[in-house]
Amino acid sequence: MRYARKFAVLRKQSLLGDAISHAALPGIAVAFLITGAKDSNVLLLGALVSGLIGVFWIRGITTKTHLKTDTALGLILSLFFGFGMLLLTYIQKQPNANQAGLDKYLFGQAATLVESDVLLMVIVTGISLLVMLLFWKEFKLLLFDKNYAMTLGFNTKFIDGLISFFIVLAIVIGLQTVGVVLMSAMLLAPAAAARQWTNSLSTMVILAAIFGAFSGVFGTAISASQNNLSTGPVIVLVAAIFVIVSFLFSPERGIIFKQIRLIKNRRDLQLKKTLYFMYDIVRDHDDISRPHAIRILNSFQGFTKKTLSKLEEKDWITIQGQNWSMTEDGFETAANLYNNNLPES
Amino acid sequence: MSPMIDIQLIATVTAAACAIPGVFLVLRKMALISDAISHSILPGIVIGFFITHDLASPWLIIFAAFSGIITVVLVELIQKTGLVKEDTAIGLVFPALFSIGVILIAQNANDVHLDVDAVLLGDLVYAPFDRLIIDGADFGPKGLWTISVILVITLVLLLAFYKELKISTFDVGLSSALGFSPVILHYGLMSVASVTTVAAFDAVGAILVVAMMITPAAAAYLLTTDLRKMLLLSVLFGVGSAIGGYWFARWLDASISGSITTVLGLLFLIIYLLHLAKD
Numbered sequence: 001m002r003y004a005r006k007f008a009v010l011r012k013q014s015l016l017g018d019a020i021s022h023a024a025l026p027g028i029a030v031a032f033l034i035t036g037a038k039d040s041n042v043l044l045l046g047a048l049v050s051g052l053i054g055v056f057w058i059r060g061i062t063t064k065t066h067l068k069t070d071t072a073l074g075l076i077l078s079l080f081f082g083f084g085m086l087l088l089t090y091i092q093k094q095p096n097a098n099q100a101g102l103d104k105y106l107f108g109q110a111a112t113l114v115e116s117d118v119l120l121m122v123i124v125t126g127i128s129l130l131v132m133l134l135f136w137k138e139f140k141l142l143l144f145d146k147n148y149a150m151t152l153g154f155n156t157k158f159i160d161g162l163i164s165f166f167i168v169l170a171i172v173i174g175l176q177t178v179g180v181v182l183m184s185a186m187l188l189a190p191a192a193a194a195r196q197w198t199n200s201l202s203t204m205v206i207l208a209a210i211f212g213a214f215s216g217v218f219g220t221a222i223s224a225s226q227n228n229l230s231t232g233p234v235i236v237l238v239a240a241i242f243v244i245v246s247f248l249f250s251p252e253r254g255i256i257f258k259q260i261r262l263i264k265n266r267r268d269l270q271l272k273k274t275l276y277f278m279y280d281i282v283r284d285h286d287d288i289s290r291p292h293a294i295r296i297l298n299s300f301q302g303f304t305k306k307t308l309s310k311l312e313e314k315d316w317i318t319i320q321g322q323n324w325s326m327t328e329d330g331f332e333t334a335a336n337l338y339n340n341n342l343p344e345s
Numbered sequence: 346m347s348p349m350i351d352i353q354l355i356a357t358v359t360a361a362a363c364a365i366p367g368v369f370l371v372l373r374k375m376a377l378i379s380d381a382i383s384h385s386i387l388p389g390i391v392i393g394f395f396i397t398h399d400l401a402s403p404w405l406i407i408f409a410a411f412s413g414i415i416t417v418v419l420v421e422l423i424q425k426t427g428l429v430k431e432d433t434a435i436g437l438v439f440p441a442l443f444s445i446g447v448i449l450i451a452q453n454a455n456d457v458h459l460d461v462d463a464v465l466l467g468d469l470v471y472a473p474f475d476r477l478i479i480d481g482a483d484f485g486p487k488g489l490w491t492i493s494v495i496l497v498i499t500l501v502l503l504l505a506f507y508k509e510l511k512i513s514t515f516d517v518g519l520s521s522a523l524g525f526s527p528v529i530l531h532y533g534l535m536s537v538a539s540v541t542t543v544a545a546f547d548a549v550g551a552i553l554v555v556a557m558m559i560t561p562a563a564a565a566y567l568l569t570t571d572l573r574k575m576l577l578l579s580v581l582f583g584v585g586s587a588i589g590g591y592w593f594a595r596w597l598d599a600s601i602s603g604s605i606t607t608v609l610g611l612l613f614l615i616i617y618l619l620h621l622a623k624d
Contacts, residue, residue: 082606185440233444
């Protein structure tokens, strides 16, 4: 259940999940109207069908008209959901008041899950895992370079459909746990968090699955430990914490480390500026290692005692009392500072 | 006035007030922002309710609009980090805010009249009974007044800044070259969308707001590329579906907002099929 979602993030269809989960609602209502039973498998089948209709209509709108993806998603989301609500309220007014409980699909109630529901989830998860492993190479190619995949002779339409099918399936299965409204976060957050830690698709999928599973477990535990805490929202918030932590602390892309790198680069630049200023002074003399007073650097604002000792550390200058002198190494470095592209002469 | 006419009036005015910012949202590829706002105003409303203990207080609208604007700002902040794409940023922000709202309600407001269903779905049926009474005189339903004021403000802003909006929608570069700040226009539009969403959803529910904003604009966009015609058409579609939906709901005896959405959906389906047939 937690595997299909990563593909959604990479395919720039992040909000597809949101649209599909809303689009599944009329299917649930129609399935109930036709069968009159509250068997969750039948209802989920209905959800699956209407979710798929939603996906194909979205695809139709974006490929056959000039409307953009966001408009198509918003349209399907609100229209299907509104239609679903119409059917639900219509069902509620019907005499055979067997409909109580249909609204659990709105917000989800992990607490009402029974053994057969869990079994179904496990089976579906197993199948999607299997399919993912089977078509791994095709999925990957399609995600990153569709045209290349086409030239290689892959049936992109089929694979595309397959991915869509599994996204819809994952969403529909998840509906019972977190509900229509919050499903999109469950689809997105773990993948977005995982994306920050790795550039490899396989690692990302595994990480996202772990993040998703942990949010599920922690969220359920927290909501069970207290009264009046609905499961879905708690799970979503736990997932959101994963995302925030990943945004801040991931070593490659994280905001904090990026900032540190930025400051470091800036310091480095400052250091080099000081060096270049010294180079300017030294250049006029025949003997580059002739000592100069530190005082004459005062007209240059960028230096501190610390930068001087840093420069000394790098063996670019030497300091004797109140004087500094440039080393051969420092002279070379400074001379090549602004013509990095030229070959060293 | 009878409740029947009141409901239709509210639906009509709401449809018109939503259709105008909707056109620009669709054209600027920001249609999903309305979805995000409509969800994330929930915590604002809940906090406003805790402070005032009055569901009809205007503070609720102010708090809600504020949390709508926070959503827009948060989405943009996340986008600016470049860590994820724009739509992912939207998808991350609003469920989190919505969850906070749902938890706040479940924790504290169990015994009061504030439940998530009502917030999400709203219902026009009750709108006419919340009346504006000044000095004992009945001035009609409150919801009608709020949304009418917003419609008038939207219209005034539209007429005043039509040229600026038009240019900045279609050519950001030109508009900044001419000296209109795209940023100010962007936030202006977002604020209008936010306030309209809040006021409208009080009457018609969060999901219908999204449908009312996007659908008429999208349908109109399939028929014309002239901005003026598009605005007129989408208002027309919105109003038509509002009235049609009301009668459809009466006939089915089901949710009015659901049925207005359904009529909007049918309308879009027809125009979509016509568009396909034309090619």
